Amino acid sequence: MENAFGQPQNVVVLGGSSDIARALVKKLCAARTHTVVLAGRNQDLLDQAAAEARDYGATTTHTVLFEATEPLDAARAVAVCFEVMGEPVDLVIEAVGLLGKQLEYEDDPTMAATMAVVNYAWPVAALAEVRRRLVAQGHGRILVLSSVAAIRVRRISYLYSGAKAGLDRLCDGLADSLEGTGVTLQIVRPGFVRSKMTTGEPEIPFTTGVNEVAENILRGLASGQRVIWSPPILRYVFFALRHLPAPLWRKVANR
Amino acid sequence: MRTRLTGWGRTAGSLAELTTPTSEDEVANALGAPAVIARGLGRSYGDAAQVSGGLVLDNRGLDAIAPIGPDGLVTLGAGVSIDDLLAVAIPQGWFVPVTPGTRRVSIGGAVAADVHGKNHHVDGSFAHHVRAMRLVTPSGVHELSPEREPALFWATFGAMGLTGVVSEVTLQLLAIESDQVLVDTDRYDDLDAVMAAMVEGDARYRYSVAWVDCMARGRRMGRSILTRGDHAGSSDLTEATRVAPRGARLAVPFSAPPGLLNPVTITAFNELWFRAAPRHRVGEAHSISSFFHPLDGLRDWNRLYGPRGFVQYQFAVPDDGAEAVVTAISRLSASRVPSFLAVLKRFGDADPAPLSFPQPGWTLALDLPVGPAALAPLLDELDELVVAARGRVYLAKDARLAPSTVRAMYPRLAEFAALADTIDPEHHLTSDLARRLRLREG
Ligand SMILES: Cc1cc2nc3c(=O)[nH]c(=O)nc-3n(C[C@H](O)[C@H](O)[C@H](O)COP(=O)(O)OP(=O)(O)OC[C@H]3O[C@@H](n4cnc5c(N)ncnc54)[C@H](O)[C@@H]3O)c2cc1C
Numbered sequence: 001m002e003n004a005f006g007q008p009q010n011v012v013v014l015g016g017s018s019d020i021a022r023a024l025v026k027k028l029c030a031a032r033t034h035t036v037v038l039a040g041r042n043q044d045l046l047d048q049a050a051a052e053a054r055d056y057g058a059t060t061t062h063t064v065l066f067e068a069t070e071p072l073d074a075a076r077a078v079a080v081c082f083e084v085m086g087e088p089v090d091l092v093i094e095a096v097g098l099l100g101k102q103l104e105y106e107d108d109p110t111m112a113a114t115m116a117v118v119n120y121a122w123p124v125a126a127l128a129e130v131r132r133r134l135v136a137q138g139h140g141r142i143l144v145l146s147s148v149a150a151i152r153v154r155r156i157s158y159l160y161s162g163a164k165a166g167l168d169r170l171c172d173g174l175a176d177s178l179e180g181t182g183v184t185l186q187i188v189r190p191g192f193v194r195s196k197m198t199t200g201e202p203e204i205p206f207t208t209g210v211n212e213v214a215e216n217i218l219r220g221l222a223s224g225q226r227v228i229w230s231p232p233i234l235r236y237v238f239f240a241l242r243h244l245p246a247p248l249w250r251k252v253a254n255r
Numbered sequence: 256m257r258t259r260l261t262g263w264g265r266t267a268g269s270l271a272e273l274t275t276p277t278s279e280d281e282v283a284n285a286l287g288a289p290a291v292i293a294r295g296l297g298r299s300y301g302d303a304a305q306v307s308g309g310l311v312l313d314n315r316g317l318d319a320i321a322p323i324g325p326d327g328l329v330t331l332g333a334g335v336s337i338d339d340l341l342a343v344a345i346p347q348g349w350f351v352p353v354t355p356g357t358r359r360v361s362i363g364g365a366v367a368a369d370v371h372g373k374n375h376h377v378d379g380s381f382a383h384h385v386r387a388m389r390l391v392t393p394s395g396v397h398e399l400s401p402e403r404e405p406a407l408f409w410a411t412f413g414a415m416g417l418t419g420v421v422s423e424v425t426l427q428l429l430a431i432e433s434d435q436v437l438v439d440t441d442r443y444d445d446l447d448a449v450m451a452a453m454v455e456g457d458a459r460y461r462y463s464v465a466w467v468d469c470m471a472r473g474r475r476m477g478r479s480i481l482t483r484g485d486h487a488g489s490s491d492l493t494e495a496t497r498v499a500p501r502g503a504r505l506a507v508p509f510s511a512p513p514g515l516l517n518p519v520t521i522t523a524f525n526e527l528w529f530r531a532a533p534r535h536r537v538g539e540a541h542s543i544s545s546f547f548h549p550l551d552g553l554r555d556w557n558r559l560y561g562p563r564g565f566v567q568y569q570f571a572v573p574d575d576g577a578e579a580v581v582t583a584i585s586r587l588s589a590s591r592v593p594s595f596l597a598v599l600k601r602f603g604d605a606d607p608a609p610l611s612f613p614q615p616g617w618t619l620a621l622d623l624p625v626g627p628a629a630l631a632p633l634l635d636e637l638d639e640l641v642v643a644a645r646g647r648v649y650l651a652k653d654a655r656l657a658p659s660t661v662r663a664m665y666p667r668l669a670e671f672a673a674l675a676d677t678i679d680p681e682h683h684l685t686s687d688l689a690r691r692l693r694l695r696e697g
Contacts, residue, residue, distance in 0.1 A: 001302065001691035004266035004566045004654035005631040009691065031631070032657060088307060088690065138257065138308035139269035139687075182259055182270035182307065219628060223563070 001090060001139075006221040007032040008090030008141065012081045014126055015095035016063070017045035019195035020145060020188075022052060023214035024093065029056035031218075037081045039064040068096050068118040074125035078133070088137050091221075092130045094123050095145045099160050099197050112159055119163030124170060131174065134183040142185040143217065144171050148229070150189065151238045154253040175226060188217055189238075190230040206231055260305040263298050263557050265564035266625060266654050269307035269687055277316035282391040282420045285312055292686040293420045295361030296336060299368060300567045301654030302687035303415045309685070314363045317422055323347055327428040328386065333363030333421040342499040345543070349428035350486065352384035356598075358500065358548050363421045368651035369412035369611040371618075373462040373547070376603040380613050382412040383606055384427045392419035392678040410674050413610035415650055417675055417684050417694060431486045433495035436462070436546040438484035440536045442529070446477025446581055449599070450617075453481065457601050461485040462546070465599040468529055469587050469621065470522040477584050479599065480532040487540060500544040506554035513561040516624050521593040528596060560624050568634055569620035569649040571602055571613060576644025580619050583637050587621065592630050597621040609667035609674075612649045620652065631655070650688065658693045672697030 002008045009032050013021045016038025025036055036053045038046045043065060050061035062084040066077035082089055098118040105111035127142065134140035149161035150168035168187060175185040192198065192207040213230040220228030229235040244252065261268040273294075276282045285291060290309030297304055305311060317332035320343055327349055331340065337351055338358035344350060353365070353372040360370065366388065371380045378384075387400040390411055397419075399408035411418045439460075443449035449465050457463045460483035467479045489495040550556060557565070572579045580599065587594055598620045602613045623630060638660045641648060647664035648656055662668055672695055675684070682695050689695050 001307070001687050002267050003691065004264060004301065004564065004625055007631065007655075034658075136308065138271055139267075180259070182257075182268060222625075222628070222631075 001088065002141070003032060006141075006224065009033055010035045010085055010087055010089050011091045011093065012037045012039070012085065012089050013093045013095060014039050014078070014081070014123075015068075015093075015097065015145075016040045017042060017049050018095040018097065018145070019197065019210045020190065020193060020213050021093055021095040022049050023210035024217050025049070025053050026056045027214050027218055028091075029053050029058045034058055035060040035085060035087070037062045037064060037085050039066055039077055039081050041065065041067060068098070068122040069114060071117060071121040071125040074122050075129040078126050078129040082133055089134065089140055091141045091143060092134070093143045093145070094127060094130070096123055096126070097145065097160070097164075097197070099157065102157050102159050105159060115159040116163050119160055120166050123167055127171075127174060131178070131183070135178070135181045139182045141221070142183065143188060143221070144185065145188050145190070146171070148189050148191050148234055148238055152242050152244075152249065152253075155250065156254070184224065186220060186224070186226060186228055188213075188220070188228045188230065189234065191234045206234055206237065258311075260294070260297070260311060261564070262301045262303065262305070262654065264300040264566050264654055265557055265560065266566065267302055267687070269302070269305055271306050271309050271311045273311045273313055275313040275316040279389070279391050279396055279422050281316075282312060282422060283396070285310060286391065286393045286420070286683055288683065290685050291683050293363060293367070293416045295334070295364030295367075296359050298355075298357055298360045298364060299415075299651040301652065302691060303367075303651060304364075304686065306686045312420060314361055314420070317363070323349055323428065327430060328425060329428055330423060330425045331362060332423055333361060333366070335362050336360060337362070337365065338500075341543070344428055345431070345434055345499040346497050348431060348497060350431045350543075352378060352427060352429045353381045354547050356548060357551055359551060362424050362426070366412060366421050366424060367414060367416045368649075369606070369608055369613070370651070371602070371613050373464045373600065375613055376457050376463065376601045377461050379603060380412070380606055380611060382409070382608055382611065385424055386427055387425040388421055389423040390419045391422050393681065393683050394678045396422075397678075406674060407678065409606070409608040410610070410671055412606065412608035413612060413650070414671070414675075415610070415688060415694070416686060417689055418678065419684065431497070432489040433487045433492055434497050434499075434543050435487040435492060435495070435540045436484045436543065437487045437491060437538050438482055438541045438546060439538065440533050441481045442532050442534045443479045443481065444475060446479065446584060449477070449479035449481055450577065450580070453599075453601055457483070463601065466528070466596040467584060467599050467619075468525045469584055469594040469597050470518070470525050472588050476588050477581070478529060480529065482546075484541070484546065492540065500542065500548070500551075503552055503554035505552065507556055507558040510558045511561045513563060513626070515561055516559060516593060516595075518591050518593045521595055525596055563625040565622055565624045566634075566654050567620055567622050567652040568637065569618060569652045570637070570641045570646050571616060571618040571649070572641060572644040572646030573614065573616040576646055577617055579640050579644040579646060580617050582640055583619060586633065586636070590629050590633055592623060592627050592633060595622045609671040610650070610665055612647060612651070614647070616646070620649075650692075653688070656692060658691075661692045661694070668694065669697035
C-alpha cells in the first residue's frame with residue numbers, strides 16, 4: 001500500500017530498463033518500495049535493473065518480457081505484471097519510449113509507423129489495461145513519462161515528439177476519467193535528459209541528469225500534481241515557447 | 256456503491272464497498288467477503304478502517320445501549336460513540352473510565368485501538384475496564400472476557416479490527432458527582448522542567464497531560480503547559496450539575512487551501528496558546544468538554560490541513576528512554592517542520608494485549624502537515640530512535656511506518672498473527688493498514 005507521503009510499496013514498471021525509470025526505482029526502493037516488477041524487451045538489461053532495485057532495498061523483483069511493437073500484446077504483458085505481483089499494485093510507471101534516428105526514418109513509412117506504435121499505440125493499449133485493473137483494485141497511481149518535446153514538436157524529432165504529444169494529451173483526458181475512482185494519473189515532462197537514449201544528441205539549455213528527474217518525480221508523487229515538470233522551471237519556459245511564432249521557434253528549436 | 260475512505264489525517268484514500276450491518280447475523284454474513292474490515296467513526300489517523308477494493312462494515316448500525324446497572328456496568332453496541340454514551344451516563348452520575356481526546360469515537364474503535372486517556376498512569380487503557388465482549392469472526396461468534404478465551408479477548412485490544420468485529424461490550428463506568436473537573440495549570444519554560452514535574456507529581460492526579468510547543472527554539476525549546484486534575488465532588492462546588500456536553504457549534508465547511516498551516520501561522524498560534532495559559536493556577540473548574548475534548552468544539556477541523564492532509568506521530572518509550580522525547584522535540588524544532596502543540600503524557604502499566612500501544616514511561620504525540628520534503632525522512636529517523644529506546648509508534652495514528660520497523664516495535668506481532676490465523680485462516684480480515692504493515696503475516 002501507499003503511505004501518507006505518496007511512497008508506494010508495490011511498483012510495476014513498463015519499460016523497466018529506461019534510465020529515468022531505473023533512477024526513480026532506486027529512490028523508491030530506498031524509501032518504502034519492496035516489490036518491483038520490471039517489464040521490457042531486453043532480459044539482460046531488466047536483470048541489471050532488478051539487481052539494482054534489490055541493492056537499494058527491494059526484497060522481491062520480477063521481470064516480464066514484451067515487445068512494444070505489438071500493441072495487441074500489451075494487455076497480456078500488463079496482466080502478467082499484475083499476476084506476478086500477486087498483491088495490490090500501488091504505482092505503475094509507463095516508461096516505454098523510442099527516440100530513434102529520426103533523420104534516417106523520416107522517409108521510411110515502416111519506421112515512421114514503428115515510432116508511432118512504440119511511443120503511442122503500445123502505451124495507450126497498456127494504459128487501458130492498467131486503468132481497468134487499478135480501478136477494480138480501488139486505489140493506485142499511474143505515472144506516464146511524457147516529454148517537454150510533446151508541448152512543442154521539433155523538426156529534428158517530430159516522429160518521437162509527435163507520438164508523445166498524442167500520449168500526453170490523451171493522458172490528460174485519461175486522468176480526468178479517473179476522478180472518483182481512487183486511482184490517479186500523473187504526467188512527467190522532463191526536458192533534455194542525459195541518458196543512454198540521448199547519447200550523441202547535442203545538449204540544450206536546462207539539460208539535467210536522470211537523478212534530478214527522479215528527485216522531481218518523487219516530489220511530484222508526494223504532492224499529487226497532475227503534471228510533473230523536470231526541472232520545474234520548464235513549466236514557464238514552455239509556456240513561453242508554446243506561443244512563440246513559428247519562424248522564431250524554428251530558430252530556437254534548431255539550435 | 257463504492258465510497259472513498261480515508262482516516263482522520265485525510266491521506267492515502269482508497270475505495271471500498273461500505274455497508275452498515277445492524278445485527279450479528281448480518282456481520283457474520285459480511286465476513287464471507289474476500290477482504291473485510293470494521294469501521295467506526297474514522298478517527299484513527301491513517302488507513303486502519305479502510306480496505307481498498309474490499310468491504311467495509313460501518314459499525315454504527317450496532318447502536319443499542321442497555322440501562323446502566325447500579326454498579327456502573329453497561330452493555331452497549333460497538334457502534335455507540337463515547338459521545339452518545341456520555342449523553343446517557345453523565346446525567347445518571349457515570350463517566351467513561353477512559354476517553355481519548357475526542358468524544359467522537361465508537362466503542363468498537365476504542366477497543367480496537369485499546370485507547371488511552373489522560374488517566375493512563377492511574378487507570379490503564381480501555382481494556383482494563385471491559386468486563387466482557389462479543390466478537391464476530393469468520394469462525395463464528397465468541398463470547399470473550401478475561402476468564403473466557405482470554406488469549407482472544409486480549410488479542411482484540413490493539414488489533415485494529417483484525418480479529419473480527421466487536422458487536423457488544425460490557426464496560427465498567429466511573430462514578431462522578433458532577434460534570435466539572437478541578438484543574439491545576441502550570442507553565443514551564445523548558446522540557447526538563449515539565450518532565451521533572453510530571454515524574455514528581457502525576458501520581459497525585461487522576462488526569463494529567465502536558466502541551467509542548469515544538470516551534471519554540473533555543474532556550475525556550477520544549478516550553479510547556481501542564482494541566483492536571485480530577486472530577487469535582489459535590490462538596491467542591493456550590494452547585495454540582497450533571498449535564499452532558501453538547502455538540503460542536505462551529506464547523507470547518509471545506510478543505511483549506513494548501514499551506515494555510517505553515518511555520519509562520521503555527522508559530523503564531525503556539526505563541527498565543529502559550530501566552531494565554533496562566534503561569535500557575537490551582538483548582539479551577541473546567542467542563543468535561545473543555546478539559547477532555549477541547550477540539551470537539553470545531554467540527555471537521557482536520558480540513559484545516561488542506562488537501563494533502565496531515566499525519567500524527569505518536570510514540571511511547573520507557574522511562575530509561577526519556578531522552579528520545581527530548582531528541583524528537585529538538586530535531587523537530589531544528590528542522591522547522593511545522594507542528595501544532597505536541598501532547599506529552601506519562602503511561603502507567605501495560606495490559607497483557609499483544610498489540611496494545613501503551614507501555615510504562617512517556618508518550619509524545621505530534622500533528623504534522625504533509626508537505627515539507629524533510630518530513631518523511633525525519634519521521635523515519637525518529638522511528639530508529641524509538642526502536643533503539645525499545646519504544647513503539649501507535650498504530651491508530653500511523654500512516655507511514657514500514658513493515659520491518661513495526662516488527663521491532665511490536666515483538667509479539669508473530670504471536671498475534673498466529674492467533675488471528677486460528678479464527679480466520681483464509682485472511683478475510685484485512686485492511687490497508689494490515690496490508691501496508693503486513694500485520695497478518697507475523
Ligand atoms: C482529535 C483526536 C484525538 C484523539 N485522542 C486520542 C487519545 O487521547 N488516546 C487514544 O488512545 N486515541 C486517541 N485518538 C485516536 C482514536 O481514539 C482511535 O483511533 C479510535 O480507534 C477511533 O475510533 P473510531 O470509532 O473513529 O474508529 P475508526 O477510526 O473508524 O477505526 C479504528 C479501528 O477500529 C476498528 N474497529 C472499528 N469498529 C470496530 C468493531 N466494531 N470491531 C472491531 N474493530 C473495530 C477499525 O477496523 C480500525 O482498525 C484520537 C483521535 C482524534 C481524531
